[in-house]
Amino acid sequence: MPPTHYDPALFHAELVEAGLILPTTVKGGYGRGAVFEDILEHFDTLVMREAADDGAEPLTFPPIVARQMIEQLGYLDNFPQLAGSVHSFFGNELQARELSERVKNGERWEDLLDITEVMLLPAACYPVYPVFSGLLPQGGRLVTVKNWCYRHEPSDEPTRLQSFRMREFIRVGAPDAVEAWRDGWRDRAMALLQRLGLPVVTDVANDPFFGRAGRMMATSQREQRLKFEIMVPVISEQNPTAICSFNWHQEHFTGTFGIRQAGGEVAHTACLGFGLERCTLALLKTHGLRPEAWPAEVRALLWP
């Protein structure tokens, strides 16, 4: 029985009431209860089981990334509104007392800070590309990562989080092989999500580029079919929520980081990512807030 209503505020309230999420004072920064997390972990395990034969190499990075990399990749041209820049205190005793006083008095204190060398990671795949620098092995490489991503878009809407986890696969190699890999995974991901009973649709998509120039970037990205998303109605039937995305970067990263095929030819990259909280929320919206009452075939996939 498909959901009959789509109301972000009501869905949020139901999730809280059921103990699935724990409200905090941070918009898009709620806690996840044990049942929510159990679904999320088992969904991720299912994806990894489906991908096992591909032999992706698992790498793990912290949720911070070099400021210089964010600058170099043009992130601040395209998505300045989503960036998270990390600042800290480098001062002496006197300045520390000033900081304490201002905090106590409820005054602004950020001018006493200075930038660190890091920013928050906006996409789980970013730290992987420098690892590929130089000549690739024959056939290229395939890596998987899971990480917390930060995007500054505070919202009361339960699927829009400031901090969320992505399971990503990143493929680097010959352009045709990379494009075929991305297209093949779109079919695999659609089939997997359909087996989980999710009413998925797929379409070309664009990233949330900033401003007027950004609208042209978005149009170009769509025309070149560089980004696809898989979507499920979670908070709206008309505007389904993207739970999985497929990006073909062509030479964006290989050019920046000097990555070439084994024989020196141009290499491309593509990545795909499952938004783990959004996949969890899509399952909860579609099948109800009590996983023990989900369809047997869905339960068998997630808790084999």
Next chain:
Amino acid sequence: MPPTHYDPALFHAELVEAGLILPTTVKGGYGRGAVFEDILEHFDTLVMREAADDGAEPLTFPPIVARQMIEQLGYLDNFPQLAGSVHSFFGNELQARELSERVKNGERWEDLLDITEVMLLPAACYPVYPVFSGLLPQGGRLVTVKNWCYRHEPSDEPTRLQSFRMREFIRVGAPDAVEAWRDGWRDRAMALLQRLGLPVVTDVANDPFFGRAGRMMATSQREQRLKFEIMVPVISEQNPTAICSFNWHQEHFTGTFGIRQAGGEVAHTACLGFGLERCTLALLKTHGLRPEAWPAEVRALLWP
């Protein structure tokens, strides 16, 4: 056979050479390879297995926390030098062009940002305390969390990370019960780490409070025996590395967040945390860089 040398730079080089860690341009921000991560995950699983009968409730929070909570808890009085404040861009098209230009020209651009409502999480337990607000159930509560913590202390030394994971247990309840829980866990943790063949020692400890006033805080914390650590030689025989810590906060959090026992009496909190990267590094230093060659009894515990 115990290690015969302790050299941070050499240990780092060996870890890189073995593919256990992947250097990045961020000091204390290296990547973790598949083998490193496998040890870390199985160590965490072992801790959770040991703690299973305690019935700790697992909660999950993002690695960001409300700025207001960091202010309220006095973190900026005590550890301003470790804080990570998150700033983003709130400007218009014109300001965004200015930002892009400055980045392209290699100029400073942080004055075009403003503070967000969040900071980086400095300790995995922080988001848990507000959840306890009000009257506790009879007997108090026990929660466990695992999260990425941020501390701004860039270093080339492999055990000092800017971003690292802690497995924490947090106990709230009657003062005597909380203190007994902390002391009991110190013995349990010592025994567990000894079964893993680690040459552990334990001692009272203090947090890295800032400045001259901080030295008095540190002395007081030691005199009251509020903090204990378990240490293992990893980069130095003389100065072993803390891999596990036990903190008795008394009324620090319960006072701030209005937490009282079921009958309205004063409640205390304590927490303990395993530094998961440091536990992994201690195992690698003690038993060698090839887990397949570790002692059979250690392997049996980690990979049962």
